[in-house]
Amino acid sequence: MERRQEKDERSVWEKSKQKIMSSRTANEDCLGWAARDLSGVLSPYKFSRRAVGDDDVYVKITYCGVCYADVGFTRNPHAKYPVVPGHEIVGIVKKIGSKVQGFNVGDHVGVGTYVNSCRNCDFCNDEVEVLCEKGAVYTFSGVDYDGTVTKGGYSSYIVVHARYCFQIPKHYPLASAAPLLCAGITVYSPMMRHNMNQREILSTSISKKEEALNVLGADKFVVSTDQEQMKASTKSLDFIIDTASVKFSPMSLNLGAKTVSGSAVGGTKQTREMINFCVTNKIYPNIEVIPIQYANEALERLINRDVKHRLVIDIENTLKEE
Numbered sequence: 396m397e398r399r400q401e402k403d404e405r406s407v408w409e410k411s412k413q414k415i416m417s418s419r420t421a422n423e424d425c426l427g428w429a430a431r432d433l434s435g436v437l438s439p440y441k442f443s444r445r446a447v448g449d450d451d452v453y454v455k456i457t458y459c460g461v462c463y464a465d466v467g468f469t470r471n472p473h474a475k476y477p478v479v480p481g482h483e484i485v486g487i488v489k490k491i492g493s494k495v496q497g498f499n500v501g502d503h504v505g506v507g508t509y510v511n512s513c514r515n516c517d518f519c520n521d522e523v524e525v526l527c528e529k530g531a532v533y534t535f536s537g538v539d540y541d542g543t544v545t546k547g548g549y550s551s552y553i554v555v556h557a558r559y560c561f562q563i564p565k566h567y568p569l570a571s572a573a574p575l576l577c578a579g580i581t582v583y584s585p586m587m588r589h590n591m592n593q594r595e596i597l598s599t600s601i602s603k604k605e606e607a608l609n610v611l612g613a614d615k616f617v618v619s620t621d622q623e624q625m626k627a628s629t630k631s632l633d634f635i636i637d638t639a640s641v642k643f644s645p646m647s648l649n650l651g652a653k654t655v656s657g658s659a660v661g662g663t664k665q666t667r668e669m670i671n672f673c674v675t676n677k678i679y680p681n682i683e684v685i686p687i688q689y690a691n692e693a694l695e696r697l698i699n700r701d702v703k704h705r706l707v708i709d710i711e712n713t714l715k716e717e
């Protein structure tokens with residue numbers, strides 16, 4: 396009798412355990428690649444995302460650009476592991492919440508470096524959400540207002556509030572659109588703010604010269620690691636867009652009455668404007684499409700400065716269940 400009861404209890408336990416296990420795997424339907432620790436090494440990882448809320452859009456990710464932030468945040472003592480990187484996300488809308496306007500199932504869209512903000516402060520009201528008083532929530536390794544840790548675009552899909560989602564016209568190649576969401580807006584924002592129209596390119600690598608002059612239409616190309624070339628360019632520049640944080644002496648600002656200003660991507664309004672600008676003017680970032688299985692080598696190449704074009708991961712065709 397006792398033994399039978401024990402057996403029954405065990406089978407109840409087994410059943411409930413199975414139930415828990417199956418419900419867990421059923422929810423963890425988002426496939427991704429994540430870094431688990433400071434090594435930053437990425438490997439397949441299954442997780443769940445929130446259900447589609449009234450204001451949300453469910454985006455099946457087709458491509459995700461590889462940004463240097465993906466290196467920084469996967470090798471960061473403050474990172475919230477596991478870290479699923481990626482904030483140059485593009486894909487196709489599969490579901491929309493009941494209150495969402497301006498998006499339809501099947502639309503091509505992009506998601507950039509932030510996925511939430513208070514939507515109530517002066518900055519948010521001006522659609523400069525990136526400067527939100529309560530802090531914009533980063534697309535990955537950020538803590539969302541509901542307490543969950545955000546996970547980025549090295550994954551099969553994302554659920555995001557429609558406000559932080561951008562329409563991309565269907566005739567614009569999605570893979571090319573990916574880099575616009577971080578790299579594109581990072582450069583566009585200061586160019587617009589300071590009315591830049593010069594075309595001299597400074598680069599650490601001579602390998603980019605021919606392309607800068609012939610393809611990008613630059614008037615002059617300077618290798619920044621070449622002291623002579625740099626000296627010859629003294630006082631020839633009206634603006635420098637520095638996307639990699641160099642060190643400088645504050646004293647050097649006084650001589651020449653120079654000004655330093657900073658920015659971090661742009662708000663949703665300016666991001667829409669930048670996408671329209673690229674679409675209208677047929678501007679397509681140069682990209683190298685790679686499979687997700689190459690993600691670790693891709694980050695290594697970024698660290699070793701061995702990247703000529705923006706690396707973009709073909710999520711749709713290469714991110715599969717193992």
Ligand SMILES: [Zn+2]
Binds near residue numbers: 462
């Ligand atoms: Zn980025």
Ligand SMILES: [Zn+2]
Binds near residue numbers: 514
């Ligand atoms: Zn705000």
